[in-house]
Amino acid sequence: MSSVAATDDDAGAGASGLRIGEASRGRQVSFLFDGRPVVACEGEMIACALACAGIRTLRASPRGGAPRGMFCMMGSCQECVVRIDGRMTTACQEPVRDGLDVRGGTIGNIP
Amino acid sequence: MTASERGFDVLVIGGGPAGITAATTVRRHGGRVALIDENVDAGGQVYRPLPPGFPRSSKPTSEQRAGDRLRDALASSGADTFFEHKVWGVAPGFRVDAVGPHGAVALSAPRLIAATGTSERVIPFPGWTTPGVIGLAAATILLKAQRMLPGRSTLVAGCGPLLIAVAAGIVKGGGRVAAVIDVASRGEWLGRLPALVSRPDLLARGARWMSTLRAAGVPMLWRHAIREVRETASGLDAVVGPVGPDGAPRSGETCHFTVDSVTVGNGLTPASDVSRVLRAKHRYDLVKGGWVAETDGSGRTSVPGLYVVGDGAGIAGAAAAEHHGAVAGLAALHDLGRLDITVVRREAERLGAKLDRAARFGRAMAGMMAIRGAQVTAIPTDTLVCRCEDVTRAEIEQAIDDGAREVNQVKAWTRCGMGPCQGRTCGDVVAEIVAQRVGGREVAGYFTGRLPLRPVSLQAVTGDYVYADIPIPKAAPL
Numbered sequence: 001m002s003s004v005a006a007t008d009d010d011a012g013a014g015a016s017g018l019r020i021g022e023a024s025r026g027r028q029v030s031f032l033f034d035g036r037p038v039v040a041c042e043g044e045m046i047a048c049a050l051a052c053a054g055i056r057t058l059r060a061s062p063r064g065g066a067p068r069g070m071f072c073m074m075g076s077c078q079e080c081v082v083r084i085d086g087r088m089t090t091a092c093q094e095p096v097r098d099g100l101d102v103r104g105g106t107i108g109n110i111p
Numbered sequence: 112m113t114a115s116e117r118g119f120d121v122l123v124i125g126g127g128p129a130g131i132t133a134a135t136t137v138r139r140h141g142g143r144v145a146l147i148d149e150n151v152d153a154g155g156q157v158y159r160p161l162p163p164g165f166p167r168s169s170k171p172t173s174e175q176r177a178g179d180r181l182r183d184a185l186a187s188s189g190a191d192t193f194f195e196h197k198v199w200g201v202a203p204g205f206r207v208d209a210v211g212p213h214g215a216v217a218l219s220a221p222r223l224i225a226a227t228g229t230s231e232r233v234i235p236f237p238g239w240t241t242p243g244v245i246g247l248a249a250a251t252i253l254l255k256a257q258r259m260l261p262g263r264s265t266l267v268a269g270c271g272p273l274l275i276a277v278a279a280g281i282v283k284g285g286g287r288v289a290a291v292i293d294v295a296s297r298g299e300w301l302g303r304l305p306a307l308v309s310r311p312d313l314l315a316r317g318a319r320w321m322s323t324l325r326a327a328g329v330p331m332l333w334r335h336a337i338r339e340v341r342e343t344a345s346g347l348d349a350v351v352g353p354v355g356p357d358g359a360p361r362s363g364e365t366c367h368f369t370v371d372s373v374t375v376g377n378g379l380t381p382a383s384d385v386s387r388v389l390r391a392k393h394r395y396d397l398v399k400g401g402w403v404a405e406t407d408g409s410g411r412t413s414v415p416g417l418y419v420v421g422d423g424a425g426i427a428g429a430a431a432a433e434h435h436g437a438v439a440g441l442a443a444l445h446d447l448g449r450l451d452i453t454v455v456r457r458e459a460e461r462l463g464a465k466l467d468r469a470a471r472f473g474r475a476m477a478g479m480m481a482i483r484g485a486q487v488t489a490i491p492t493d494t495l496v497c498r499c500e501d502v503t504r505a506e507i508e509q510a511i512d513d514g515a516r517e518v519n520q521v522k523a524w525t526r527c528g529m530g531p532c533q534g535r536t537c538g539d540v541v542a543e544i545v546a547q548r549v550g551g552r553e554v555a556g557y558f559t560g561r562l563p564l565r566p567v568s569l570q571a572v573t574g575d576y577v578y579a580d581i582p583i584p585k586a587a588p589l
Contacts, residue, residue: 026164043162
């Protein structure tokens with residue numbers, strides 16, 4: 001049975017204990033968040049995969065620079081916006097895919 | 112090039128229970144219909160499906176079965192569906208502009224049914240923007256559609272039926288619920304029982320959730336609310352204190368919960384973006400969740416050809432939404448001269464009884480989720496109200512001191528509600544703050560509907576184009 005729980009470092013997706021019925025999930029997928037490798041399972045949204053990897057801060061707020069992350073999970077609040085290949089998108093609505101290069105959504109943070 | 116228009120008889124925005132039955136009803140009577148939704152499949156928030164790649168349970172819940180039934184009906188109806196399409200524009204007449212995986216699409220039809228559901232109201236408290244604090248509705252989506260716990264230990268707070276739904280879901284998923292914090296009293300819930308017996312199946316489900324929580328020993332704190340959440344080395348420190356029936360904080364012992372996740376929601380507000388953009392008449396209705404388009408029994412608004420159905424027309428729940436959508440589908444076809452009144456009456460009569468029964472249950476639940484004004488009064492002045500633009504309550508109050516009498520003035524002066532969420536997150540709370548100063552919700556008003564309804568990139572809207580193809584209008588005479 002393939003399980004992401006077997007990954008060995010903090011970039012692994014299984015250490016969080018947040019996935020319900022983790023052992024029977026689909027294929028493993030890996031992508032980058034701000035250059036850091038993250039392992040997830042097929043079908044997961046980027047925001048969820050990141051939360052399972054212990055990454056909850058996805059951007060800084062525009063005026064106060066305070067940490068922000070997933071909040072409404074339905075594409076309404078725009079708090080989980082990240083940048084994928086230069087495109088701004090809500091991480092709660094974007095499924096993980098192998099090799100994605102995801103960056104935090106802080107405005108003015110274009111590398 | 113930009114999208115060329117595709118024509119239909121009826122367009123439906125939103126693929127929840129109301130949108131699905133609106134579309135299938137139109138199809139069943141021979142109308143050409145397109146349904147547009149931003150998710151990967153139909154179901155809305157309540158009937159969200161598991162994503163591909165996730166194992167299906169051998170024992171699906173009644174909710175999963177209901178969702179599958181609706182999705183099957185839509186798939187076999189012959190309706191054109193546009194999933195993963197974000198609607199950014201609606202125009203009179205009607206034209207709907209959306210951006211999907213393959214670029215921009217433009218759809219047109221003489222009838223438009225808005226089935227856009229709700230968004231969640233969260234009454235701000237210091238620390239509500241901290242990552243790890245999420246909405247109650249968000250938690251239901253995590254549990255249902257991602258099979259994920261919000262945290263290893265979670266505080267579940269706010270009001271309404273989502274509290275016990277989420278808490279029981281976490282327990283069943285193997286997580287720990289530190290406590291359930293409910294603004295309502297146990298007595299308030301008991302007072303709703305007579306209305307709830309109209310749907311014994313849903314009432315029984317609530318009882319099962321409660322027994323799950325009792326068996327797990329989850330503490331229930333009635334008449335309490337979160338005062339503050341702080342990030343500490345050991346997790347999130349949530350301060351919880353007693354409140355009165357109106358939601359105002361009361362003196363008394365506060366308690367602390369150290370958790371790694373807080374889920375909080377203070378009710379649902381109808382997503383009225385589409386009817387606001389199209390300038391339909393709206394009215395404020397506390398129990399329906401806020402400002403809603405004025406509609407007749409079939410969802411007809413003050414704008415000819417525009418219908419609003421489901422929770423977007425006033426919170427009444429998924430069970431009612433399903434019947435409401437069908438009624439509006441019949442009305443839309445009849446208004447087009449495509450369906451005989453005797454057929455409409457026959458079907459509407461059958462649907463009407465079910466709708467009434469379901470709506471009775473839904474409205475009793477909605478009553479538990481109505482905004483409690485004193486809870487808004489108690490928001491500390493240095494607390495952020497508008498998350499998008501980092502606007503504090505103090506800045507909103509300053510704008511009112513300076514003469515703002517209406518929410519759009521507050522928006523123009525402070526940028527509150529002007530950010531990427533278009534005021535969906537803060538709108539109802541800002542309006543309540545203003546209303547308490549200017550003499551009511553009708554005076555305070557609501558954020559005028561503006562495009563784009565969702566942030567989209569200009570590139571996605573324009574697509575690839577050749578500069579020479581851009582039409583140059585004739586210059587104005589000198």
